[in-house]
Amino acid sequence: SKPKILVARAIFLDIIDQLRTKFDVEVNEYDDIWTQDELILHLQGKQGALITSSEKIDAKLLKACPELRAVCTLAVGYNNIDVAACTAQGVLVTNAPNVLTETTADLGFALMMATARRIGESERFLREGLWRQWDIGFFAGQDIHGATLGILGMGRIGQAIAKRGSHGFGMPVIYHNRSRLALEIEQQLNARYVSKEELLQQSDHLIITVPYSPEVHHFIGQPELAMMKPTATLTNIARGGIIDEVALVEALRTHQIAAAGLDVFEGEPHIDPDLLSVPNIVLTPHIGSASLKTRHAMANLAAQNLLAILDPNSTPQPLTALNVEVLGIKRN
Ligand code: GLV
Ligand code: GLV
Structure with missing residues (x-):
């Protein structure tokens, strides 16, 4: 069976379609504002999460989601993610530098x-x-x-x-x-x-x-x-x-x-x-990266990271990992 992932906010349909070719995808398609408990609930059984700056990934959430292996944010900033806690639990984290x-x-x-x-x-x-x-x-x-x-x-x-x-x-x-x-x-x-x-x-x-x-x-x-x-x-x-x-x-x-x-x-x-x-x-309401072209590129980079990490046929090859040491690779 395909790996299960959560797309925590509504994003571009062409990217969702691409993710569906490899994953069993749950999307927050009405873009509901979830509480932390609701986010944890939706993450149950998921191996991957495509998130934004709005979702908080902390130690408590990680403990409650033991199957999670990849957290891919479409933002460049990742102060909403406890990267050390992810590393401790073997969860790869990627962000979206360069494209924005x-x-x-x-x-x-x-x-x-x-x-x-x-x-x-x-x-x-x-x-x-x-x-x-x-x-x-x-x-x-x-x-x-x-x-x-x-x-x-x-x-x-x-x-x-x-x-x-x-x-x-x-x-x-x-x-x-x-x-x-x-x-x-x-x-x-x-x-x-x-x-x-x-x-x-x-x-x-x-x-x-x-x-x-x-x-x-x-x-x-x-x-x-x-x-x-x-x-x-x-x-x-x-x-x-x-x-x-x-x-x-x-x-x-x-x-x-x-x-x-x-x-x-x-x-x-x-x-x-x-x-x-x-x-x-x-x-202005946090619109730094808000051009259509760039928002698409950010979501796409997060999706490509998920595809590269959760591909069952190869070793994970994230494009922009923040904690590659999870893979046993030493960072330089
Ligand atoms: C936006 O603030 C971002 O971190 O991508
Ligand atoms: C973001 O890409 C930065 O390094 O400023």
């Missing part, structure tokens, strides 16, 4: 531009019928071209944003990362490595693209915001918990920084009402 890099960099750049040029605020003004006359300071914001672009977290997405800023908009690029890039890559991107303090002090537009981990929880709080220029903008497309939202609201209200753009929130999809009450902020 350029699309997410596009959104980050767009959000930064919308923030700097006050596009959200001015659109609300127009829609509300408030446009009567011109004046010299009318929605005057900050330039993007030639301004210093700061990047916190220089992974694939950070580098793709650096390329846009440097090559497209003539922006000097500075970055901070756990480890410094190779000199050759720094030169290609025209990017200069700086300390966290210098990044905060010198950036005109600071974009956060660092993956979430407990070490970066509230990495940007009141002391950090106080180091930024009053004309600076702050854009976050990584994970909400990296910014202390209470401190951010205060910094925006007191014009300690000029504006912020957020695609991610600490308690999403719940939004702190204080964020909604601040005019100088652009808010």
Whole structure:
């Protein structure tokens, strides 16, 4: 009989059809919002799960689902998955890097531009019928071209944003990362490595693209915001918990920084009402990777990982595993 898998959210039908050729597939086809207990219930007897950032895979779930062998998320971020617990139980985990890099960099750049040029605020003004006359300071914001672009977290997405800023908009690029890039890559991107303090002090537009981990929880709080220029903008497309939202609201209200753009929130999809009450902020509902082409590529990569792991006729060959040591292969 075919291996049983769960597709935890409704995804593209052509991909489901492909999965059905090899697996006995249960799909959450009405895209119900499941509680953790319901997720566990639906996972009973399943060897594989295709999930998104909405599903939490923790030690308790793993204990309750002993047949599970593969968890494949269609997201690049995997802070919703306890990878160590999966490894301990011999469950392979894959994510979806690379396929969403350029699309997410596009959104980050767009959000930064919308923030700097006050596009959200001015659109609300127009829609509300408030446009009567011109004046010299009318929605005057900050330039993007030639301004210093700061990047916190220089992974694939950070580098793709650096390329846009440097090559497209003539922006000097500075970055901070756990480890410094190779000199050759720094030169290609025209990017200069700086300390966290210098990044905060010198950036005109600071974009956060660092993956979430407990070490970066509230990495940007009141002391950090106080180091930024009053004309600076702050854009976050990584994970909400990296910014202390209470401190951010205060910094925006007191014009300690000029504006912020957020695609991610600490308690999403719940939004702190204080964020909604601040005019100088652009808010989008976690749409970084949301182009049709890229969403399809993400789901497809997760599906290909499942097919490669649960193929009964060959040894598992995941394309993008986060814990290959499960297979007894040493990671380099
Ligand atoms: C989206 O945030 C992702 O991690 O893919
Ligand atoms: C995601 O692909 C990243 O490494 O930034």
